Every structure is written in C-alpha cells, then in structure tokens.
Amino acid sequence: NAGVMQNPRHLVRRRGQEARLRCSPMKGHSHVYWYRQLPEEGLKFMVYLQKENIIDESGMPKERFSAEFPKEGPSILRIQQVVRGDSAAYFCASSPTGGATEAFFGQGTRLTVV
C-alpha cells in the first residue's frame, strides 16, 4: 500500500479557503476511492472514481465537495470554503479493478481548518 501516494500529508487552511488533496493510485490501478475519518468516528466512504468518471458519489456532502480523476494526473478531492467541521483525515485507496478486489490505502492527508 506504500504505492498509493497522497499529498500533502498535512494541510492547514483558514475557514473559507479551498483545500485540494491529491492522490496518485498504485501503478496499474484505475479505480480510486476517497474516505474520510472524522475525530471519534470511523472511516466513511465518500466517492469512487475511474479515469474521467465518477462511479459513486453517494458519500459526498452535497455542497462544497467535489472530486475528479482526470485522464492524466492524480485524483483530486476539492473542498471549497472549508469550515472547522471539515477537519479530518482524508484517505485515498486504489484497486486494479472494481468489484470485490483488494483496496490499498495511501498515508492520508490530515486537514486542519483554523
């Protein structure tokens, strides 16, 4: 799972700013997932993407959050106008195919909103 690269590892934003979190999947993996770990809560699914497609965004908050996985480059999770409640660890995972395959996680990005 060391192959899933997330950056930055730590991100501090003031309320109202934008946060951009990046994820490069493991080599050969075309399926990317984003999860959020809020303090005192478990890990929750946010969104599932393939190249240039959002497959399932049922876990994404309706406003301010968006995700993309372009044809070239990393997947981006974007949070606009951040609020203190967005402070969390955001994890990206990748798998070679969809379905019941093993997912591998990155080291996470810890977002702190001040």
Added chain:
Amino acid sequence: GIQVEQSPPDLILQEGANSTLRCNFSDSVNNLQWFHQNPWGQLINLFYIPSGTKQNGRLSATTVATERYSLLYISSSQTTDSGVYFCAVVPPGANSKLTFGKGITLSVRP
C-alpha cells in the same frame, strides 16, 4: 446498509500475549479486509479475506462467510502491534465501497 461490529472495543495486552479480534457483519459480503492503523495514522493492509484462512507471520485471519464473522489472531504480541484494527466489508452490489467497523484499539505494554 450493512452493519459491521467489532469486538472488543479496547484491548490491553502484555507483550508476548496472544489475542483474538472479532468482526461480525449483518449481510453477505464479496470482500472483507483487515487493516491496522498505526499510531502515526497510516492504514496498513493486513488481510484480504472474504472467506477461508490466511496467515502472515504472527498474524492470521479466518472468515466464515456463511456465519458472517471474521477473526484476526495476533500471537506473541509486540509493542509495535499497538494501534487500531479495522475490519471493512463490501456487500454484493456495493460498487466496491468499503464499510468499516468502528475499530478495536489495541495497546501492547512492554
């Protein structure tokens, strides 16, 4: 949606002791994974085990899919085993998204 319950919620061990961590799930699954979140927050894959038994060094896992539970065994525990252990599942038709349990916090004391 599917429910994932892990027990016990907390576990304290003396170094060298053995332990069993349990994961119960409320429906059939296509995927089950065990993870270790170390004190630095990293999520480390332990096992991909939708059914059967696997071993990796001091760790082993068994999933009995028909009875909807999985067990993670840690033998001869070490202080580096400390952290949170998560079980996560994917039910059929769930588009590969993992549903996590709340985790088991393990502290191994020297």
